[in-house]
Amino acid sequence: MTFEEVFFYILAAGAIVSALLVITRRNPINSVIYLVLNFFFLAALYLTLKAQFIAIIQILVYAGAIMVLFMFVIMLLNLGDEKQLRDRVTWKQIVAIGLSLAFVMQVIYIVGFGETDGMDTISARAVEIGTVEYIGKELFSHYVLPIEAISVLIVLAVVGAIVLAKRKLD
């Protein structure tokens, strides 16, 4: 096993364990902290794929901005621990977990053991396309209309969030 494989397995195990902890904690604050941990593992996985810009954006925007928003809301609502997590297992939840497991088994069978044209190595261009320079040039040449549209959407989201969370409209 090479160094890269060992590194990948450590990161993958960390990502899966932290994701499981997110959905099993009773206290939402603990869930948020494990989700931030999960985002850091994913950022490291992006670095193994030579996508530096996306890795930095992942930490800055997701772990930095979005998760702070989540934590703010949880503290604002003053949510405590959930009373019942385990003692109300309904048949719906059992069916949901069973179907999800069937789904993941199918996907892993297809991509892991099926007939795939073994793409074993990262493309030589990956180092070049992961940089801020390349992505910036692409964003403001080929993707200039989408980026303008998305900036309008961000403004809409900000205005919408204020309108929705405001106590009284006048």
Next chain:
Amino acid sequence: MVPLNLYLSLSAMLFTIGVVGVLTRRNAIIVFMSIELMLNSVNLTLVAFSSFLGDATGQMLVFFVITIAAAEAAIGLAIIIALFRNKQTVNIDEINLLKW
């Protein structure tokens, strides 16, 4: 080197964990976090394909997905605050005004 299959398998597992979270948890904020998990697992797929194929389109898409996720989180949390103000709960079983 780590083959593409491993990245896709990891992504499928993370996506499924997110799905289980959405389907089994009753706290609206944790449902939201599970949706973020699912978005992230799809991002991992896109970045993996982008790197292995040497095509930047996947990373552009991830950039836009992260932007949409930020907008979605802001709006969703505002909705949760408005709901909590009206019903004093974030339990999605008790928020059933639109249920037939």
